[in-house]
Amino acid sequence: MHITPLPILGNSSKILFRQTSILDYSHDLYKTFSHERYYGSHQFNSPVLHIKDIDLIKKITVKSFDQFVDRNGSITEDVDPLIGKSLLNLKGQRWRDMRAILSPSFTSSKMKMMFELISECAKEFTKYFEKQNKTLFEVEMKDIFTRYTNDAIATVAFGFKCNSVENENNEFYKMAKEATKFSGTAFLKFFLYSCIPKLSKFLKLRLIPTPAATFFRRIVKDTLNKREKEGLIRPDMIHLLMEARTGIIVNDDSYVPDAGFAATTESKILHSETKPKLKLSDEDITAQALIFISGGFETSSTLMSFIAYELAMNEEIQKKLQMEIDKTLYKCNGKLTYEAVHKMKYMDMVVSET
Template sequence: MIPEWVQFNWLTICIAVIPLIYLYLTWNYNYWKKRNVAFVKPQLIFGNYKEVFLQKRTVSEVMEDIYKKLDGKPFVGFWRFRTPGILVRDPEMVKTVMVKDFHSFQDNALIVDPKMDPLLAKNPFFVSGEKWKNMRSVLSPSFTSGKLKPLLPLMEGVCEELLEYLRAAAPASAPDGIEASLTAFKYTVEMVARCALGIKGNNFTDSEGHLRTMVRRIVSPGFWKNIEFMILNFLPSMGSFLHLSWMPRDVDLFFTKIVTDEMDYRKKNNVIRPDYLQYLINMSKKENGVAYTEADALGHAVTFLTEGSETSSITLGFAWYELARHPAVQEELRQEVAAARGANGGRLPFEALMELPLLDQVLQETLRLHAPLMAMEKTCTRATELRGADGVACRVEPGTLVVIPVRALHHDPAFYPEPLRFDPGRWAPGNRERLVKYTYLPFGEGPRICLGMRFAQLQVKLALAYVVEKFDIKTTPKTPNPVVQDPTYFLTCAKGGLWLRFEERKSSNSE
């Protein structure tokens, strides 16, 4: 039996501690009120992230709700658990954060521990400060049109393999069809493996897809994977304490080995290939005024392999999905591609592909509706002031979280009438010029705009052009309508997948 004085002491402690815990949890909840900034009322413990934490909704959907609730405000306050953050709503304010006052918001908010993730720590997305600036100066030239054009024969070969895969898989897929997101992922992993590393991933023939599996283990939806992501993103100190990493150790070793082996092979055999890895190898040899090592080359090759495959596969899968739901657009695109081939002796040269107007419009509209990253998180790096058109000003302190609500901007009827309607015509000449700047951000904007943007667009355009020529893309009873976002993933992902049928066109058999 516990003595009464012990019971009394425990009761006293609880009475004293509970208010202190409450005070700790709510200490910052007056942050925006004190600064005269409009905000959405936070909930105890979670702030405005309860549905995110419970994996009921994505961050981008929660940010879109906040965006709508405080319509007319250039920026508003919210809380990620106890941490106050700013949601930027006005396009001019987006321009301020991403371009005009870039040096005050130059770092992305995601943090990677170099000790736990040595390869990902070299990813330009995670690097900050002067190191990021130096890295970008080295990597930017590798994604020019001049560097991409020589890759076209390699890329065309992967497209032909995609067509063969669809011919074999489509007949057996009725009536539900093929999961288009997975098919797109097989294509982009193979494409990036060839163009980045000069190796074959065998993604269309190997049912296990070892390379694909390893990439997917870094970037994949799932309850426990999302829990790890939230700890690493929201509570990085806890992530370090628990020894959590973005990339599992065996995956890190796998990628290190295949890239190192390929680099060693080229050195020993004096092999030179026109791919991204060769560019990185050459840069590590140059006296370019910036320290760039083979370890850097290894990290950037892995970055290209992982990021270049996942985000592009999301875009490609949704582009197929929208074409299946809009057969008239699909047929018009088919005719455009056929006309371009006819005008170029049956080929689709780099210049012709990049100049196809409807193909570009389909891609841009898909990215508007289904951008892979629908919320961008920045960190204030230098004290500054944000001042809205309504006259409200706020001093932003270093370390403050700043969110650009991409999904909300892309789906705002004030900028895009009937925003949920797939309408490639928005991007036609004459219409495109009337769109409000800084409301379209699938690749970001300003100095930190996505480095691999041109490559991503090229590989998606190629797959669209090749597939639409040879196949009718159709919906099935399993095709989602509307798409429900998977709340267990930080990138855009359809819950249950994107199921489509690819029917080979009879006219294409004799071609």
């Protein structure tokens, strides 16, 4: 089952001419094929398979991931190195090797390690509002949440600390906004890559602006040099990739709650002395760290904005959630833990439903 495509434009004409949003387009497709487990459409000239069935999604992305290689990304590293070298665009054995390196970063034990870093960002975020000492304080929710997610990504993926609520114009925040901007010329470049990839390669169009790419390369290089010289260890993505580069993969056997679909199965490899098949360069590490920006910068802040809206519109839900938060913090003596968050059933319901 699929939607009949138009020449060249496929099924993307309504999105291209701004007659509908990607979200509404996806929702309409979902309703059109309400009884199907999967269905097809065309993104310009490329056929796209949409998977609806949850079990099938898990089978493809987790259990049988190694059978579904080579994404349809057409951006190669000779045109845009940071996008071309990311896991999203790698192909064949190189993709398999990179995925094997990155997967241990998303186990429950590694998430628990990184939880402390995100918690620190939350504390700084809270302190900012406490310092205002006002009964009523007006903010633009999307902006304030984007600044929080920016700080969380900076500390977890790049080992870089920045308080974007206090320091509104810090360079990391500005460059992250540039790297994720999807309007104007950026949209036109994406359209050309999707519709006429050969022309895009010939013109050597880069999706990430040069100033942003240069900035993130410098951040990663400086961090790597500092840690290698001083022997610094910090529980973040950079550290995990540094371990992978040297061939050391450590498995933490301590008990942690199962993060469900959000986490991968714990690695069974202990202190492997063998060198990884894929040699990770500074550029490779930067490319993988950038996935966090493209995957989490706008998405997480948008979700948080919708949660804030729904809680404002549903006061009884807000009160019930606040009671659970207060109860959890009381049990933790004011210091939230990874395990405590997993016990917050109502919080999980609110986030999941939003």
